[in-house]
Amino acid sequence: MTPQLAVFFVLAALAVAGAINLILQKHPIHSALSLIVVMVALAGLYLLLGAEFVAAVQIIVYGGAIMVLFVFVIMLLNAGVEEHTSLSKLAGGPGLLLAVALAGFIAATVARSSDSVQAAAQNGTLAPTRDISSMIFKEFVYPFELTSFLVLVAILGAAVLAQREKS
Amino acid sequence: MVPTSYYIILSAVLFGLGVFAFIFKRNIITMFMSIELMLNAVNLAFVAFSQALGKPDGQVFVLFVVVVAAAEAAVGLGIIILIARNRQSLNVERVDLLKL
Numbered sequence: 001m002t003p004q005l006a007v008f009f010v011l012a013a014l015a016v017a018g019a020i021n022l023i024l025q026k027h028p029i030h031s032a033l034s035l036i037v038v039m040v041a042l043a044g045l046y047l048l049l050g051a052e053f054v055a056a057v058q059i060i061v062y063g064g065a066i067m068v069l070f071v072f073v074i075m076l077l078n079a080g081v082e083e084h085t086s087l088s089k090l091a092g093g094p095g096l097l098l099a100v101a102l103a104g105f106i107a108a109t110v111a112r113s114s115d116s117v118q119a120a121a122q123n124g125t126l127a128p129t130r131d132i133s134s135m136i137f138k139e140f141v142y143p144f145e146l147t148s149f150l151v152l153v154a155i156l157g158a159a160v161l162a163q164r165e166k167s
Numbered sequence: 168m169v170p171t172s173y174y175i176i177l178s179a180v181l182f183g184l185g186v187f188a189f190i191f192k193r194n195i196i197t198m199f200m201s202i203e204l205m206l207n208a209v210n211l212a213f214v215a216f217s218q219a220l221g222k223p224d225g226q227v228f229v230l231f232v233v234v235v236a237a238a239e240a241a242v243g244l245g246i247i248i249l250i251a252r253n254r255q256s257l258n259v260e261r262v263d264l265l266k267l
Contacts, residue, residue: 004168022188022204031192045174045211046211048169049174082192095191098190099184100183103179110212111175132223132227154238154242161249
């Protein structure tokens with residue numbers, strides 16, 4: 001087993017364990033903390049793939065900004081332990097079956113086609129960050145500008161939704 | 168060198184766990200977190216294929232997905248705060264009417 005494969009299995013086990021812990025925990029703050037574990041493990045996997053820029057974005061935006069927002073809202077709303085009715089417990093069985101079938105189907109289909117991807121790969125090394133930036137600002141400049149409008153609309157929407165009604 | 172199929176299988180497993188968490192969880196914030204888990208799983212597949220093909224396209228798409236996830240988190244958490252204020256509950260089973 002090469003060192004890279006060993007690192008992959010450690011990080012993959014960490015990510016899957018975090019995702020399972022997200023489901024098992026009853027309190028939302030514990031689920032949020034295990035989601036942070038998943039995100040840090042995925043950032044490590046991006047580094048293993050050679051995508052330093054995506055790893056940095058993953059840590060800063062997901063691990064930093066988005067999860068801070070989640071933890072802030074959980075504490076603001078003073079969210080407690082979730083309660084399950086008998087009907088929602090019933091949904092667990094078919095839901096598990098459905099999720100396993102979906103994951104198996106996706107893994108089988110994509111893993112089979114990824115052999116042809118591996119065959120078509122020229123070198124297997126990842127493009128440096130300079131290539132990503134030139135692609136964003138050349139080929140993808142129109143979608144990139146549209147995302148700035150998306151963020152603007154999201155800021156306005158969040159501000160309108162969260163404001164108190166005038167009494 | 169880790170084979171690309173390993174990353175894809177891990178991505179599919181994480182996506183499946185996200186789907187199951189979305190179905191099983193009853194707290195609206197935890198359901199929202201499972202959507203983020205699914206987005207992360209898709210990002211892993213994007214980067215793995217980008218590495219396999221040696222092209223930066225996949226990483227550019229990951230950047231767009233992250234921007235959309237951040238915008239979604241801002242608006243979604245605003246909606247959650249509204250629901251919690253009007254219903255005094257975060258359980259989705261208590262939110263079964265369109266009218267607030």
